[in-house]
Amino acid sequence: MIRLTVALLFLFYFSTPTLSQEIQWEPIAPGVWKGSSGLPEAYDLWSAAKPATKLAALEKLGAEVFPLNQAEITGIQQDGNTYLRFPLERGEQIFGFGLNFKTVHQRGRILRLHVDHYGGTDNGRTHAPVPFYVSDRGYGVFVNSARYLDIYAGSASRLDSDDPPEARDRNTDATWTASPYSDAVEVLVPAAGVTVYVFAGPTPLEAVQRFNLFNGGGPLPPRWGLGFTQRVHRLYSQEEVIQEVNAFEERGFPLDFVGLEPGWQSKSYPNTFSWDPIRFPNPAELAQTLKEKGVGINLWINPYVSPDAPLYNRLQPYYGSHTVWAGAVPDLSMDRAQELYWEYFRREHLDIGVSGYKIDEVDGYDRWLWPDVATFPSGLAAEQLRQTYGLLVQNQSADLFRQQNRRTWGLVRASNGGGVSFPYVLYNDYYNHRDFITALINSGYSGLLWTPEARASETAEEWLRRFQTVVFSPMAMINAWASGTKPWTYPEVAEQVKAMALLRMQMIPYWYTSFAHYHFEGIPPFRGMNLEPGFHDLGATDATPGPLDLESNPYEEAIKREIKDQYMAGPSLLVAPFFAGETSRTVLLPKGNWYDFYDGRYVGNGEIIEVPAGPDQIPVFVREGSLIPLMEPRLHAPGPDERVDLEIRHYGREAATYWYYDDDGYSFDFEKGAYTWREFKVEKDGQGNWRGTVSAAPAGKPNTIGNVRWKFMSSGN
């Protein structure tokens, strides 16, 4: 009866329309404000991800004023839900909302953010539908909710708007449009309240940095995570795995970790998580053999527990009501469930040397995962677990490695806001090369990492093109076990593929420092052009492009179209991939001088250039005054504390400074200060010749720099 009364009162409470209500903002770090509307839920994205905000780094970014008119941000409670409203200016463009595959510009879109396998349409159903957007006006907004959120990103118009669209007569007015002007982002949060964060810029990149630092900063991979990985056939035996690893070595093809697909287990879908006694009679021996070859082991799992799993019974009190492929779903939001679950992984996998996981099917489809009517012993809603299960498994599995003071670098199918710092790269079963690049771009707007893995190809050319982008991504992965394709399968391009693979290895010092920027400063290692200085300055982007004239005004055209086929990699590189079938492509260069990565010649400045396709190269361009540290080509990443010789390439006509990040490359000791930023400098000496210097290694700190050689790439150009 009391329950009845309470529910009745609740209904009454929410059936009364509420007036627009300004949100009160509280600064929680320089340039970061927290606000709430209604009564936020106890469980949100942060409850699952538990990030540790990098306060010192935020302080270093400095103070800013609140970037929006606070009176224009409102939240009301209505119908048991919370309706949020954020202003948009005319001509403003926004980016983000997670791992979109087809669109970069998000203004005008309607999304229902819902963790799921990507289904071919940017509708909010994706592996990581992060409720964060960044504006080209230089601010960001994060809605910290573990609910399915309905986003109207500038699609709806209010009758009482200060800047309403004009009613037009469709009968006879040629300017009539089906999408009238909208001046706000609106969000439906299906909960009685929510916490929201606003991040200042002043640039869009700084807003993204603040979002990333607020969520703990990016992960710092072990150096081996930046090498090559190959996934082997799901039913390979221990012996066959070793043969495959040997084949890589014999062909001089790099390999840092090998991925075992479901068949390493005695049963899968649902899983036992225990080694199959026939295929893997001695997993510890396997791990040891591979370790001696400099190769780690990554294990495929999905989290669903087979009734035949050794850990099945002890988890009984912690299962959700519904099954996934007849496997039980552990409620990993509960401490005790976590302990019992991961303890088994630690003992059976980590303790024998497994270096990481590929965590599959924590995203969708709806017909596979638990339905939204499932119940869980924690009392959390099925929806909340769906939105955060990817966060939970990342957080908890990463913790296993941290407890052993070694870093991991793995794969996961789902993530969400709050998961910035996890050492996991997203992947999926979709396989459109162009869309993979768009996803790579979008990953940078939302604190995500994404791999455009190479799986299968119809032609040698496609294999090459896909491979080239794999090399310029967070994880250089071949996941071709189903098709049986090996890196050297296509003889026509085997040479080029191998050269690219070795280039990836040479660049590990550059990648490693790029990730250090992600970790310490929140700068995404892979990101879209719209975050680049010199790009937005070209002019305002526009949600409704005016009449374009490429002949008379290519400039205007260039900045108004959505750029989703070129991206930035690390501090200095602009990557413009080719797709199979292309004989040439255009590249938009932001303002400033740009140079060819391979030969150092000047290519342009704030303009569109045409680049012919060749088999040997993926077009890469270097910003004026950049230094790129490379090491020798090799088959494995440097081991813990291993010292390597560097070739430092200088590009351009100007003096350059580069801060090189260094630590042991393996443990978490960097978190206790065991790291250095070494200064690399190139200047002209008295004779007008370029000269490079490296700052001294601080005493008592890791130092992996061997001999340094300088190469002045643009000197002859």
Add this chain to the structure above:
Amino acid sequence: MIRLTVALLFLFYFSTPTLSQEIQWEPIAPGVWKGSSGLPEAYDLWSAAKPATKLAALEKLGAEVFPLNQAEITGIQQDGNTYLRFPLERGEQIFGFGLNFKTVHQRGRILRLHVDHYGGTDNGRTHAPVPFYVSDRGYGVFVNSARYLDIYAGSASRLDSDDPPEARDRNTDATWTASPYSDAVEVLVPAAGVTVYVFAGPTPLEAVQRFNLFNGGGPLPPRWGLGFTQRVHRLYSQEEVIQEVNAFEERGFPLDFVGLEPGWQSKSYPNTFSWDPIRFPNPAELAQTLKEKGVGINLWINPYVSPDAPLYNRLQPYYGSHTVWAGAVPDLSMDRAQELYWEYFRREHLDIGVSGYKIDEVDGYDRWLWPDVATFPSGLAAEQLRQTYGLLVQNQSADLFRQQNRRTWGLVRASNGGGVSFPYVLYNDYYNHRDFITALINSGYSGLLWTPEARASETAEEWLRRFQTVVFSPMAMINAWASGTKPWTYPEVAEQVKAMALLRMQMIPYWYTSFAHYHFEGIPPFRGMNLEPGFHDLGATDATPGPLDLESNPYEEAIKREIKDQYMAGPSLLVAPFFAGETSRTVLLPKGNWYDFYDGRYVGNGEIIEVPAGPDQIPVFVREGSLIPLMEPRLHAPGPDERVDLEIRHYGREAATYWYYDDDGYSFDFEKGAYTWREFKVEKDGQGNWRGTVSAAPAGKPNTIGNVRWKFMSSGN
């Protein structure tokens, strides 16, 4: 502070997991039970549709026992939502969930029922996502909620199920499946409670009848509604409309009402609802001229109000927060808003003779309609208005005509459960001929009417094929104003098209009686084969078809595949349309003898037949012992009380009885008893010759039957 406390208590209340809870069932009519879980909302589908249950007709259908195990139907409140669960047996198949376009079998599907334009996928977003399903085991379930409902129609499996799927090893077990067996339909209702209805059979058709009668029974169209309609160019003037009507007459092509597209108004999108003074200087005169020609006027509208509309200001207090194409959205759930709104339509349209409306864009898309964060002065949620706006406009506009004691027959883009009795036919902008037929089939499972209108065609053959199905549908409509196609546009098929159009007119007596069965008994005039006696008896349908062998067992194959290209029309006809490009097709005949509609020859019994395609005919088959009443071919439907001669065709080898419905064909006097069911009988006389008789006309009742001629179609066969 009280609000805070209440909300907190609420959160506490719903965060406690609740055990499965049986629903208490209350019989509300013979074979109809009402149950509720939690606290149902005040506003549901019935609040908008306000149907008048046909209790007497339900009583006539008779008593039945509750068709399911009540203990297996549960509802719990969790997370502020209601989770419903209904059992499914092995091998059971279910149908319904509204206007699906691609699928008939719904078991295994996941749908989010959401009123919207159909987007090409059966995912619950459709013009009429009715929360009702019927089982081939002979019962139906209706969830009376005006919310977006998540339906798991036998896709999810519970850990504690009595009949759980077996865990299998994907590594090596070839029988592993991605979709394990599920034994329940589960529904997430985003509200603290909901009312549910269960309908007994014992046949699936009877369950549908009960659902329809419970919702007021089907609409009885005016006789003119069953004639032909043509929609004219959106910018036609009054004079051009008359010319078009004349053209139909001159070519001897039937026409009962003409549809005016948006340009009849002074402004559209948003709308003024007032006649354009230039294009339509004298609408009353136009209506009178057309009336004299036997042609009515149907006006296109969508409900969104232009600031320039004469009624704009007086509706000010009743608008929702958001606009649609910069037009205001009247909250038509409010009595006062309804009155002010429709009063204008009555005065400006009905009073000069307008006979109906085409009500557009009450369905979607999301980017057009109000967002779910919109608020309305009634306090209803945007979602609730989205789910019921189609019901509201149908109910309220139909009422205008009822007040004038004349029936209407119109078009609408959205409907929902509860709307069975409205005199509106659904249409859309999608245009796949095959899918149009599947929609026609599905309309019959959910108390809907659907028109497979002919709009444009790439070839003469396509035009013919589309036209043939238009003739065998609830509204014979040509909506080709945009393409400019006229019925006679393709000379190669003009003859056949005209013959089909005249056949439609001849069949008005048959259609009219078919609709009377819909109105009085709830039998859908257009329906799928799975509702047919002699179809299901062929054997059990199966959600997971076994290995099929068409050679050795065509029978088994026939009943296991989804039949979505043939349907029943009225009591006796089986229609099997051709689609452009086909040279022949198969037709599945249920058990019992079947005869060719055109020549009366026997075609088969409980078997698959092959039918060759010809230009003249759409294959139509008649059940053993059927009588089909036809009238002479003519250009307009009979007027009020007009007497017409009948040709009554007898098919088959058996004696036959047919109940012919009669009334004035125009007013609502039939609701006060001014109608008759006349008995037509065919029997063999002493000499073994067929003899037909018609029962006498009851005194003081309408009688539109003139001379009767008998035709014994199968006598020579």
